[in-house]
Amino acid sequence: MKYAAPxxxxxxxxDEAPLWQAIERACRETFGLFNYREIRTxxxxxxxxxxxxxxxxxxxxxxxxxxxxxxxxxxxxxxPEATASVVRAALENxxxxxxxxxxxxxxxxxxxxxxxxxxxxxxxxxxxxxAFGSADPSLDAETVQLSVKLFENLGLKELAVxxxxxxxxxxxxVFREALKKYFAAHLAELCDDCRQRFAANPLRLLDCKxxxxxxxxxxxxxxxxxxxxxxxxxxxxxxxxxDGLKVKYRVNDRLVRGLDYYTRTVxxxxxxxxxxxNAVCGGGRYDNLVKQFGGKSVPAxxxxxxxxxxxxxxxxxxxxxxxxxxxxFIAVLGEQAKKVAFDLxxxxxxxxxxxxxxxxxxxxxxxxxAADRLGAGYVxxxxxxxxxxxSAALKNMKTAEQKEVPFAELFTQFAxxxxxxxxxxx
Ligand SMILES: [Zn+2]
Ligand SMILES: [Zn+2]
Numbered sequence: 001m002k003y004a005a006p007x008x009x010x011x012x013x014x015d016e017a018p019l020w021q022a023i024e025r026a027c028r029e030t031f032g033l034f035n036y037r038e039i040r041t042x043x044x045x046x047x048x049x050x051x052x053x054x055x056x057x058x059x060x061x062x063x064x065x066x067x068x069x070x071x072x073x074x075x076x077x078x079x080p081e082a083t084a085s086v087v088r089a090a091l092e093n094x095x096x097x098x099x100x101x102x103x104x105x106x107x108x109x110x111x112x113x114x115x116x117x118x119x120x121x122x123x124x125x126x127x128x129x130x131a132f133g134s135a136d137p138s139l140d141a142e143t144v145q146l147s148v149k150l151f152e153n154l155g156l157k158e159l160a161v162x163x164x165x166x167x168x169x170x171x172x173x174v175f176r177e178a179l180k181k182y183f184a185a186h187l188a189e190l191c192d193d194c195r196q197r198f199a200a201n202p203l204r205l206l207d208c209k210x211x212x213x214x215x216x217x218x219x220x221x222x223x224x225x226x227x228x229x230x231x232x233x234x235x236x237x238x239x240x241x242x243d244g245l246k247v248k249y250r251v252n253d254r255l256v257r258g259l260d261y262y263t264r265t266v267x268x269x270x271x272x273x274x275x276x277x278n279a280v281c282g283g284g285r286y287d288n289l290v291k292q293f294g295g296k297s298v299p300a301x302x303x304x305x306x307x308x309x310x311x312x313x314x315x316x317x318x319x320x321x322x323x324x325x326x327x328x329f330i331a332v333l334g335e336q337a338k339k340v341a342f343d344l345x346x347x348x349x350x351x352x353x354x355x356x357x358x359x360x361x362x363x364x365x366x367x368x369x370a371a372d373r374l375g376a377g378y379v380x381x382x383x384x385x386x387x388x389x390x391s392a393a394l395k396n397m398k399t400a401e402q403k404e405v406p407f408a409e410l411f412t413q414f415a416x417x418x419x420x421x422x423x424x425x426x
Pocket of ligand 2: 190191192193194208209210213
């Protein structure tokens with residue numbers, strides 16, 4: 001019998017892992033610079049956590065959730081995104097108030113039952129931030145700035161920010177009506193999905209990717225022309241703060257984002273390295289979500305970054321991730337030599353040096369080749385003669401220099417190389 005990874009999932013293999021680690025490290029460091037702290041929530045939740053918040057009419061909830069009944073018949077869903085989970089956790093643990101700002105970030109796998117295609121998987125990874133407790137436009141601007149800073153820190157270029165406002169529950173219904181009126185005249189020309197969206201939530205029509213719908217979407221009314229005075233003022237202030245922070249952006253009045261809970265500011269970061277269609281990051285304000293969950297009215301804003309996409313761009317843009325390597329490889333001939341090697345490896349690891357030896361009974365030349373493949377900094381070669389004199393040859397694999405070093409002095413030699421007790425190249 002042959003097994004394969006489930007459709008839409010992918011193994012991240014040891015050669016790829018350093019790139020992922022570098023991305024995750026950059027996320028943690030950059031979020032930390034803006035005073036975000038990590039939160040870890042379960043990968044599954046009660047189904048209502050997602051269906052109520054993301055919106056029943058969205059593609060995510062209507063078609064893409066991994067929903068199952070557990071052994072007691074409770075409906076659970078693998079998280080398709082993390083914001084709803086974070087809101088649930090923050091409420092449950094009393095982390096939210098209006099006189100305190102809560103800044104949290106998350107990192108981990110998400111699950112959506114989508115047709116697998118390039119850059120789209122059923123298990124994928126996201127990192128993101130959520131800030132709760134302030135409706136101030138300066139926080140919107142800082143959040144956008146953080147997303148740009150993250151990509152800069154990752155070495156990505158040709159970034160563009162798309163910005164829009166989707167209004168609030170006061171002004172959105174007016175816009176909805178305007179959209180309904182407009183699309184009603186074109187229903188026959190739209191795709192099947194759009195005809196359904198028309199009935200459920202006309203805002204969703206603006207998300208359609210079908211070619212036949214594009215020309216109608218382009219000419220549809222714009223939310224920013226229907227904002228009430230408060231939302232208008234908020235949007236103007238966000239733009240003012242962004243200008244002050246020298247964050248470049250363009251207003252894209254077609255941008256609505258695929259989730260129901262957004263209010264006012266929404267944004268995406270696009271990298272031209274991927275082509276104009278592809279956002280690397282998306283987010284926005286969700287001032288009513290906490291209340292919808294049964295909490296107080298606590299305004300919030302956040303964004304999420306797709307890590308598969310980042311890994312793809314970074315692979316393309318030759319952002320090099322350092323290959324992991326072993327500091328010391330001990331080549332051994334015979335069982336007795338291996339015992340000495342194990343003792344030396346223990347000492348090496350106590351000093352923080354990575355060490356390995358041969359477990360396959362290979363010839364010396366095969367062991368040296370293996371050490372080379374591993375990128376070993378040094379090779380120490382122990383055979384019968386070496387056992388007798390309790391001393392062996394230490395080879396610097398970079399310079400090919402070789403010198404005789406007694407077993408007992410092996411690690412003072414290492415300390416001598418860089419003064420730090422290791423074989424690093426600093
Ligand atoms: Zn409004
Ligand atoms: Zn459509």
